[in-house]
Amino acid sequence: MSFAGVAARPRGRGVRRWLVWGMPPLLLGVVLLVESAAATLLAGGLVDAPFLSGDELWEVAVLALSGVAYGELAVGVERQRRRLGGLSHIDLSSVWTFAAVLVMPGAHAALLAIVLMTHLWARAWRPWVPPYRQVFSTATVVLACLCTGALLDEMAPASAPTERPLWLVLAAMVVFMAVNTGLIAAVVAVSTPGARPVTLFGPFDENLLEVGMVCLGALTAISLALNPAGLVLVLLPLYTALRAALIRPLEAAASTDGKTGLLNAAAWVAEAERTLARTDGPVRAAGVLMLDLDHFKAINDTYGHAVGDHVLSAVAAALRGLVRAHDLVGRMGGEEFVVLLRRAAYAPRSVELESVELEVVAERIRAQVEALRFEVPTLRGALRIDTLTVSVGGAVATGSGSDLAALLQTADTALYAAKRAGRNAVRISVVSAAVSAASLAQLMPDHGPAEPARD
Structure with a gap:
């Protein structure tokens, strides 16, 4: 060794x-x-x-x-x-x-x-x-x-x-x-x-x-x-x-994102789909959280991509420390992260209770990112990072319309709502109708039409 x-x-x-x-x-x-x-x-x-x-x-x-x-x-x-x-x-x-x-x-x-x-x-x-x-x-x-x-x-x-x-x-x-x-x-x-x-x-x-x-x-x-x-x-x-x-x-x-050590988008989607398709086993999907760092483009433009990579790594480490070991954490690309929360299969469920639980986790993540304080080495000396914030959108899995495309589309819409609310905010929605699987490709990086900037 x-x-x-x-x-x-x-x-x-x-x-x-x-x-x-x-x-x-x-x-x-x-x-x-x-x-x-x-x-x-x-x-x-x-x-x-x-x-x-x-x-x-x-x-x-x-x-x-x-x-x-x-x-x-x-x-x-x-x-x-x-x-x-x-x-x-x-x-x-x-x-x-x-x-x-x-x-x-x-x-x-x-x-x-x-x-x-x-x-x-x-x-x-x-x-x-x-x-x-x-x-x-x-x-x-x-x-x-x-x-x-x-x-x-x-x-x-x-x-x-x-x-x-x-x-x-x-x-x-x-x-x-x-x-x-x-x-x-x-x-x-x-x-x-x-x-x-x-x-x-x-x-x-x-x-x-x-x-x-x-x-x-x-x-x-x-x-x-x-x-x-x-x-x-x-x-x-x-x-x-x-x-x-x-x-x-x-x-x-x-299967790993080189900058953060999290699952990359393709691996996260594959594992999330397996979780949703599984009818037996000890855990079930409870919901999805999509996170987008606020004003991240300004960090890259001002300090360079090397500093941006340090920031992504720090946020990824914070995410890993906050969620449970059996939850799936991935980086979808850019400054966007995604979490599939899983619950015990035998636990009683209700949309209202899981909405509250999802919001509690999302708020904990938002607060933890806002509280991050660390230094990044640069050619001009150490740069202190202490103003990060993140917007979070969540989607609660339901008995109907809980395919991955629907969860991601709903969480993505909720994330836009959090951005429109002034950023550094959390919005949770419930999946109301199934979304075409084709929508999943549009949410993946490097696929489909380009998304409007959320920064």
Whole structure:
């Protein structure tokens, strides 16, 4: 697992300009402690480690060459994973580092891990991973190698991988992943208080992928002990797994708005239509809110689109914090956002009650946007944003005429009413009649005739 870290600001000149010094003091202290422990324990382990025999040196060379060959084979895929996956990223080179732990002393395995991770960073990760983050990620892998090696030396000293019991190999896998992932999670917890488990440990499927790579590392060690030439057969399955790992970030990129991290218009519409069409399940659609930032064009025209993008991102973050996890939040384009509120399927319903509930949520969003205060970096210094407002139109789902086109058309009409009322206002309407599905295309960005400006 790789360290995402936090943004930092360069200061001074030379060494003082390193981004690492911009970290909060507590976070910096934890990072330096982990790195110092890794360096000290590695030095001590190398002093105490026995000299490698000729066969062991051969195994080191085979693993190193295989790891470098994998790195060269995977450069393009790794770059795409970094570009698409953001800062949270599982390090798939663990197949080689864990194999090294099983066939050589922990300190020597740690040295090999440093070589392989540095090679991958130089060839594939460097544009996305600053050196200080790479150093920390490498330090966690070094400590994982040392701890796992100490366990194996204690329980089965001088044993070949094929001679170790399965329970010991499984225990070594647990220690290797727990040390690496645990240290990363600890630093993320310090940098992001109250972070959710998915932020601390990454998505479940990525962690499952890393478990698979560690399992493959165990098989690699056994293959190395039986017939080193068999490692050639590991490279193609590993590359195939790496290609498969692109599926999730590619799907996310296809459905996510790049500026805000919300669902894009096409993905939001598709998911909203599935919700409305679903006749069973725990939730039903309660209504739709359409939001349009007031005078947003003036922000773009005055300060530039980079500042406008910061504003959109801040509003998106506020929206995510206000609605429930099962509500759908998306960006329809420009400065317009949309929310599909969902309710429990078994809850009693009435148009009057849901109108009130929808208005309460809309008012909460309007007030939260009005209360936003933040600074945006510009070439002329920090720009304080403190005058944002938003107009909100809502549509309540009813038993008749509750298709998505009708909801969006009704919410859009209510949004115009909020704009005409002076902006920074909320208007809620009830769907009264079905609207042609063709109307949905007109509400989507880049489709149909252009809408009149709402700004």
